[in-house]
Amino acid sequence: FLAACGGGNEATNSNESKEQVGGDAEKSAGAVEAKIGVIAWMTGSGAGYGEAITNGINLALEEINAKGEVKIDLVVEDSAGKQEQALSAAQKLINSDNVTGLIGPTLSTEMNVVGPEADLAGVPTMGTSTTAQGIPEIGDYIFRDSIPESLAIPAAMQKAIDKYGVKKVAIMYGNDDVFTKSGFDTMKATAEEMGLEILTIETFQKGQSDYNAQLTKIKNLNPELILCSALYNEGAVIMDQARKMGLTVPFVGGNGFNSPEVIKIAGDAANGLIVATPWFGAKEDAKVQEFVKKYTEKFGKEPDQFAAQAYDGLYLFAEAIKNAGEADRDAVRDALAEIKDFEGILGVMSFDEVGDIVMDPTVLVIDGGQFKLFE
Ligand code: VAL
Incomplete structure (x- = not known):
């Protein structure tokens, strides 16, 4: 029986003293301990999103635990970009691992099934990449630190239109995904509001490899700009095939395009893609540059928007856990809702009354194989 106590006589102490003796490092004495579950798309065609997200979270974890005010234990699950897998991961994290909170899942499509489940169970959940309309509105326990399409796309469209004097656009979107559909709704409504002529609306599905039919139609109509909502x-x-058939006009893309994977896959064909994002790695800001340096040293590549949002996402949880002073789900949910002017690498962050982040986007363009400020 004594052996089961792990050899330390402190271990036989009562629960109240456990906090002090639980961590042998001096730093964790008195630290609030909490378990956070992460659901990310880590295998398959969108694995680049999950890689960036988990890297960002792991870097934040190291820093937070080293500071010692809060001690976070992470449990990471792969959703493979699938609703059912995301949901069973959430059920495991909520019911078996007993996590205090969740980060993820990656896709809005996945959050549409995980969100209601987490909300019902009273588990505070932070979407760090879910940008479709209506995500924080799922419930009181659902937050996000990624700006919605409804804010990002109009900002990108306005800049593109001002710069190129655009009057005629074509729209292309994936009609089998919550986020790509939401981006399309914003593109269409914004084009109408701006008085642009929509020449055609073309659709595609996840995993499609040939877009020549849609692109040929678009090319024949001569748009000055293509609005595209895609992962x-x-x-x-799509950009690669468009450029190959001589469609050289600029593209405005939604959040899914905001990944260096676009440049990796499309190469020079990605030039001319305009996106809006809360994250710009070349920003002259000490906090941003320190993060970029540390991340690049640790993972051998530069962080993208998904890494940055996930990094701040875990920090927001740590702040809420610290302020709550305990790992209780309800207390942490309330503390998250109360966060005001938190200084992250994305900027100064607060949540609005539904749990959406309040932030201004920056508009970027891919030029010479790199994301640059679009001016
Ligand atoms: N932002 C998208 C979504 O909400 C992707 C790119 C993660 O689904």
Whole structure:
């Protein structure tokens, strides 16, 4: 029986003293301990999103635990970009691992099934990449630190239109995904509001490899700008095929395009893609540059928007856990809702009354194989 106590006589102490003796490092004495579950798309055609997300979270974890005010234990699950897998991961994390909170899942499509489940169970959940309309509105426990399409796309469209004097656009979108559909709704409504002529609306599905029929139709109509709502894998192939058939006009893309994977897949064909994002790695800001340096040293590549949002996402949880002073789900949910002017690498962050982040986007363009400020 004594052996089961792990050899330390402190271990036989009561629960109240456990906090002090639980961590042998001096730093974790008195630290609030909490378990956070992460659901990310880590295998398959969108694995680039999940890689960036988990890297960002792991870097934040190291820093937070080293500071010692809060001690976070992570449990990471792969959703493979699938609703059912995301849901069973959430059920495991909520019911078996007993996590205090969730980060993810990656896709809005996945959050549409995980969100209601987490909300019902009273588990505070932070979407760090879910940008479709209506995500924080799923419930009181659902937050996000990624700006919605409804804010990002109009900002990108306005800049593109001002710069190129655009009057005629074509729209292309994936009609089998919550996020790509939501981006399309915003593109269409914004084009109408701006008085642009929509020459055609073309659709595609996840995993499609040939877009020549849609692109030929678009080319024959001579648009000055193409609005495209896609995840990076489909989006990059669309741009590649468009350029190959001589469609050289600029593209405005939604959040899914905001990944270096687009450049990796499409190469020079990605030039001329305009996106809006809360993250710009070349920003002259000490906090941003320190993050870029540390991340690049640790993972051998530069962080993207998904890494940055996930990094801040875990910091927001750590802040809420610290302020709550305990790992209780309800207390952490309330503390998250109360966060005001938190200084992250994305900027100064607060949540609005539904749990959406309040932030201004920056408009970027891919030029010479790199994301640059679009001016
Ligand atoms: N932002 C998208 C979504 O909400 C992707 C790119 C993660 O589904």
